[in-house]
Amino acid sequence: MIDSPRLRLRLPAPIRVALISLVFGLVITLPVLLFVYHQTDSLFEQRIHDRLDDAEHSALDAYSASGPAAMASSMQQIIRTGQLRGGVALLVDPRGHKIAGNLSGWPPVLPTPSQWNEFRLYPEGQVRAELFAIRTIALPGGERLLLGTTIDERERMRAALVEALLGALLLAVPLGLIGGWVVLKVAERRARAIGNVATRIAGGDFSHRLDEDRGAEEFGMLAAAINAMLERIEELVEQLRLVTDSLAHDLRSPLTRMRANIERAAGADADRQQQAIEAVSLDIDRMLRLISATLEISSTEAGVGKQHFENFDLAGLLRDICEIYNPLAEERGMEMAIDAPPKLAYTGNRQSIGRAVANLADNAVKYGGGSIELGAADKGEFIDLWVADRGPGISPDLHEHALGKYRRLEESRTTEGSGLGLALARAVARLHGGEIELQDNAPGLRVVLRLRRDAGNLSLL
């Protein structure tokens, strides 16, 4: 493996961040600086060429007009007027003797003709050698002409550019370090805030939340996501606690009854024993139903069942449930009707939705009265399924209470049931990204299962 930790150089985090920002800075600015350098340089060079061209032209004009003598005087003028800007000029005859100019003699290594030579020379009357760009020209009469202009200017520009570049680099290192350090500190502070909340939660206190508004937007988003997760965890833990408590409570009473039945049966006559066995079986069945209903709710709440989403017709599902429960309703002097479009395509867990609606229909038959309506309506983002009855209903202040687990309202304690129907329906609605709502049907109860249309694409939150 390349990623062996032993071989990796671990630099302190701020230095790493600084180095990375530095490298990025260089990669971006270096080409720009090089381009500027190259453009400036060629501009300067062009101007030097132009100056030499001008001097050459005027010298050659003078020569062709009236020969070397006129040219000599023209050269004096060039030097005097500074056409070559502190430049040099030299005219020699075919044997190499100086005719005119401000150089003492022809530099030995200089070829004729040539366009561009960079040469260090001492012009007459100056103490310091300067760098010149020199052009040499062969004249028709065998004379040779040397024209030169100083390029110190260009050299200074080059030096300045390189200096500026190096300076920028030198400045970038501490700036990068500082920038890296600042970024790191900010990130570290936010990370520490998250860490603190995590530690508190690990300690058992689930009420802490991150501040979502402070700091940069990305951290706000992270904090919001973490808070949503915490919300969900707290809810699940709370539910688990409730399940355990209520399950223990609800199992205790049948267990106590069973114990009493068995104790009484011991030593009693055969008839009595038979009765006790039947009573105990009944209690066991009740407990088994309670346990499987609880497990079903818990797994639904935990999001199990997302894998088995399928396409099906919600209206068809309502017709199925109505068909299953209608005879029971009729037997109790009620009637069941459907208020839904003929077809309502949906993607979800057909089994659990079927079970939830069946639970609601079952409740309506048991506790409701009059006519029962199973309905469905497309509300755009959501699809509403409802079961409404004309029975005594549940008073609004008891609605939330009724949705909890094991909540059979006191009035209905005598009727058989696990008291988990509404809790399961709520879990199923949430599995499909929705909610359950109890409404006053004036009179009666109307339970609405609100299912998100695109529940299949939802991640569980």
Next chain:
Amino acid sequence: MTKKILVVEDDATTADYVAKGFEQNGYVVDVAGDGRDGLFHATDGHYAAIVLDRMLPGMDGLAVLGAVRAAGIDTPIIVLSALGSTDERVKGLKSGSDDYLAKPFAFSELLARVEALQRRGPSGAQPVVTNLRCGDLNMDLLARRVERAGARVDLQPREFRLLELLLRNKGQVVTRTMMLEEVWDYHFDPGTNVIDVHISRLRKKIEDGDRLPLLHTVRGVGYMLSETA
């Protein structure tokens, strides 16, 4: 010929309870305590049906199921599981089992299902039947017509399906959950006497007047269609 049942179950009490139950109903029972042993038995003996626990030591129940099916053995298999959710059920059926029963269960439910599986035979090998009958009750599957002693009985489509299910399992108990599964394709325990109401309606239609009762209630378990009480 006595029928043999293989019970693969690691919990000794449950295995004993199930084995005793089958023996009382005239079966010969082999019990395997873990998945490996179960697979060995399944590939060896010829069983009428296999009762397979979902969670086993050594080799997981679904793995055993896969291995048995991969070996080309099409003995009907019913999976028992403490994982009762509908999703687990789908997983079990997808892995090649013929039925799925959540623990805890009543033995009568298991027996009814195992007997229904045997009647159905290996999956896919169901013979084509066009006519089902029980005494003087006759069901023509092609014409979708039901007659009792030559007189036509009018049934709703679901009542027809319900009767068909009972006829296909003639002489054997069909439980309420089996009915909900087969007729409506929902897998939950209907709990209240929802199914009973449907049965009593069906009964009224096919036992109109003072005819011989055919549809019998098996107390605490379900219903059975039979000429003899």
